[in-house]
Amino acid sequence: MNKSKSIAGSTFRRLQYTKNLISAVADAIREKLVGLGVETNYHRAMNVFSCTPFFAAIFLLGPILRVDSGEKSAGARDFSWIEQRVQELQPTAKERRIDEIGWAKDIRTAEKLAKENNRPVFLFTHDGRINIGRC
Amino acid sequence: MRAGPLSNSKIIDLLNHSFVPVYSVNEEYAPAGSASAEEKAERERIFKEGYERHWSVGTVHVYVLRPDGHLFGTLHVAEAARAPKLSALLEKAVTELNPTSGQPIVPPAPLSHPPACEKDSVPLHLVARSLDGRGAWNEFPVENWIVLNRDEVNKFFAPKTFVPGTTWDIDREIATKLLTRFYPATENNDVSKNKFDRQSLKATVVAIDDGVARARLEGDMKMEHWFYHKPDRKFVEATVIGFVDFDSGKKEIRSLRLVTDEATYGGGKFAIGLRSSETK
Numbered sequence: 001m002n003k004s005k006s007i008a009g010s011t012f013r014r015l016q017y018t019k020n021l022i023s024a025v026a027d028a029i030r031e032k033l034v035g036l037g038v039e040t041n042y043h044r045a046m047n048v049f050s051c052t053p054f055f056a057a058i059f060l061l062g063p064i065l066r067v068d069s070g071e072k073s074a075g076a077r078d079f080s081w082i083e084q085r086v087q088e089l090q091p092t093a094k095e096r097r098i099d100e101i102g103w104a105k106d107i108r109t110a111e112k113l114a115k116e117n118n119r120p121v122f123l124f125t126h127d128g129r130i131n132i133g134r135c
Numbered sequence: 136m137r138a139g140p141l142s143n144s145k146i147i148d149l150l151n152h153s154f155v156p157v158y159s160v161n162e163e164y165a166p167a168g169s170a171s172a173e174e175k176a177e178r179e180r181i182f183k184e185g186y187e188r189h190w191s192v193g194t195v196h197v198y199v200l201r202p203d204g205h206l207f208g209t210l211h212v213a214e215a216a217r218a219p220k221l222s223a224l225l226e227k228a229v230t231e232l233n234p235t236s237g238q239p240i241v242p243p244a245p246l247s248h249p250p251a252c253e254k255d256s257v258p259l260h261l262v263a264r265s266l267d268g269r270g271a272w273n274e275f276p277v278e279n280w281i282v283l284n285r286d287e288v289n290k291f292f293a294p295k296t297f298v299p300g301t302t303w304d305i306d307r308e309i310a311t312k313l314l315t316r317f318y319p320a321t322e323n324n325d326v327s328k329n330k331f332d333r334q335s336l337k338a339t340v341v342a343i344d345d346g347v348a349r350a351r352l353e354g355d356m357k358m359e360h361w362f363y364h365k366p367d368r369k370f371v372e373a374t375v376i377g378f379v380d381f382d383s384g385k386k387e388i389r390s391l392r393l394v395t396d397e398a399t400y401g402g403g404k405f406a407i408g409l410r411s412s413e414t415k
Binding site for chain 2: 077079082083085086087088089090091094095096097098099100101102103104105106107108109110111113114115117118119120121122123124125126127128129130131132133134135
């Protein structure tokens with residue numbers, strides 16, 4: 001039983017490696033095509049093609065593969081998806097309104113500027129890093 | 136404070152037009168902190184003045200100083216976090232102190248920016264955002280700056296040569312440096328307390344064009360990360376995916392992107408986006 005699990009795990013890893021490699025090459029081809037402004041039907045076909053061995057493996061070996069569930073696939077995400085995802089996650093201006101405030105660099109600088117400009121000092125003391133939100 | 140009064144238009148206007156705003160990070164003002172001795176002494180002077188007047192004093196607090204540097208008022212953060220309360224204190228100061236109002240004394244500027252780093256270092260910017268408002272704080276996305284120095288970049292690109300299909304595991308120390316900050320907004324930000332149950336980050340070259348290679352990055356992780364500063368058996372579990380464009384001869388990063396495909400923590404979902412600050 002252990003031996004069959006080991007063989008199944010090894011087969012799975014090989015299939016997954018093959019799938020990842022084909023998927024990665026498909027991504028590279030697509031990147032080139034997109035860069036050239038070529039329609040992406042070819043890419044869609046490549047995605048189906050690249051996924052075929054993986055899904056075939058899942059279908060055939062699914063019950064056995066559970067023993068090797070520690071290896072997860074990140075899925076067939078292409079480079080443009082990754083780029084777009086990173087962009088989508090960026091803080092918006094509304095979420096960074098703290099940047100609209102003109103902060104002095106430290107307490108003594110604030111006090112000096114306050115004296116020179118006849119203004120009170122607003123001092124906020126806190127734990128962590130308010131500038132990046134890790135606080 | 137940041138998601139509340141410090142995002143409130145009225146308070147932002149008051150601070151910019153009638154005050155000199157400043158914040159101080161407690162860790163920097165601790166005995167071993169990076170603030171100068173003079174800065175630490177000045178903050179202690181302010182605290183001492185508050186104690187002498189029997190006013191509310193604390194390390195997570197708001198203080199308003201007169202133009203001559205003496206205390207005008209204080210507010211505990213629980214009070215200051217309510218915009219009407221903070222606004223009332225600021226307006227009282229404007230009324231009684233009659234400051235010279237005008238443009239911000241210090242021009243506003245982005246507070247999150249790449250740290251100063253050595254030549255040939257690569258600053259990476261990380262954003263962590265809650266996707267469902269559960270399991271972690273979610274008022275706004277949080278950020279980190281991670282810098283890979285030249286030696287670390289060399290370690291990142293372990294193979295001696297690169298051709299399409301070249302696959303390698305990213306050096307464990309470098310992968311840890313990146314992945315250990317893959318957690319959502321929590322009280323605890325001491326990454327030395329994080330413990331990996333599982334981590335992997337692999338690269339596969341998918342194309343090379345005129346000496347510039349593109350490698351696909353894939354990995355996954357399970358990392359214990361406490362929400363507060365005590366054990367709570369909370370874990371980050373995530374799959375990650377990305378790519379890195381690099382000069383295959385010089386082993387220089389041109390562009391790096393890494394995102395979580397699926398990430399969970401404390402019963403909630405979140406996402407991480409990591410990207411290099413392009414310099415070349």
